[in-house]
Amino acid sequence: MSKLRLGVNIDHVATVRNARGEGYPDPVRAAEMALAAGADGITAHLREDRRHISDVDIDALALITKRRGRPLNLEMAVTREMEAIALAHRPHAACLVPERREEVTTEGGLDVVKGHNAITPVVRRLADAGIRVSCFIDPDLAQVAASQSAGAQVVELHTGAYCQAVRERSPDAGALLENLKAAAREAARLGLEVHAGHGIDYETVKPIAAIPELMELNIGHFLIGEAIFIGLGPAIQRMRALMDEARSHANSDPEFARFLAK
Numbered sequence: 001m002s003k004l005r006l007g008v009n010i011d012h013v014a015t016v017r018n019a020r021g022e023g024y025p026d027p028v029r030a031a032e033m034a035l036a037a038g039a040d041g042i043t044a045h046l047r048e049d050r051r052h053i054s055d056v057d058i059d060a061l062a063l064i065t066k067r068r069g070r071p072l073n074l075e076m077a078v079t080r081e082m083e084a085i086a087l088a089h090r091p092h093a094a095c096l097v098p099e100r101r102e103e104v105t106t107e108g109g110l111d112v113v114k115g116h117n118a119i120t121p122v123v124r125r126l127a128d129a130g131i132r133v134s135c136f137i138d139p140d141l142a143q144v145a146a147s148q149s150a151g152a153q154v155v156e157l158h159t160g161a162y163c164q165a166v167r168e169r170s171p172d173a174g175a176l177l178e179n180l181k182a183a184a185r186e187a188a189r190l191g192l193e194v195h196a197g198h199g200i201d202y203e204t205v206k207p208i209a210a211i212p213e214l215m216e217l218n219i220g221h222f223l224i225g226e227a228i229f230i231g232l233g234p235a236i237q238r239m240r241a242l243m244d245e246a247r248s249h250a251n252s253d254p255e256f257a258r259f260l261a262k
């Protein structure tokens with residue numbers, strides 16, 4: 001199994017900044033610290049309502065990630081405005097996400113089955129500009145197939161339902177993890193690179209990281225919260241260590257991988 005990359009989402013540093021309309025804490029400083037602490041890349045979501053990350057943040061994040069030769073993953077809604085911003089910056093990756101103004105966070109995956117005709121040309125234009133495009137989808141086989149036929153190179157599987165079930169000690173957690181595993185298998189079979197993210201914490205990261213097809217996790221809210229108590233660098237390092245532990249156990253002991261996946 002290959003090493004699992006960690007993308008750190010710094011949106012919620014900007015949430016805290018914007019709560020007071022001040023210039024601090026600075027998400028760009030957080031991105032620098034995250035890279036220094038072992039993050040493989042930076043993820044940021046420029047929402048249409050600019051509730052956290054701003055256009056100026058994206059300008060600065062694009063600059064520092066390019067300067068350091070590290071990937072920036074721009075999460076974006078499928079709109080003309082966001083497409084123009086992505087094309088202007090040409091980040092390493094763009095992750096297409098659904099967006100509703102009234103939602104607290106990205107509550108579900110992009111419906112690529114329903115939006116296939118609208119999404120396909122956007123994927124093509126971004127890909128033609130050299131941007132690696134991913135679709136953020138629920139772990140559903142039809143969504144995986146639609147993402148591949150829309151031309152995406154990557155799918156990011158929405159782990160939110162599974163993570164919430166674990167936190168609530170719901171009996172559904174096992175079945176939700178099975179859905180993630182089946183979607184990851186199918187995506188890899190179709191030649192897609194597979195990522196995962198949303199709602200991941202220290203407890204849920206290990207069963208997710210043990211899914212062998214995954215190449216990258218994108219984690220934000222929990223890490224920024226944990227940073228209040230132990231600092232951003234140590235929080236990232238602990239997450240990284242748990243990911244590596246899950247991978248190395250799964251590599252050396254298939255029984256353990258099965259145990260984790262239960």
Ligand code: PXP
Nearest residue numbers: 106136197198199218219220221
């Ligand atoms: N991946 C995607 C596509 C997302 O939209 C988000 C949330 O912005 C994340 C990962 C990170 O989720 P969380 O902040 O819950 O860790």
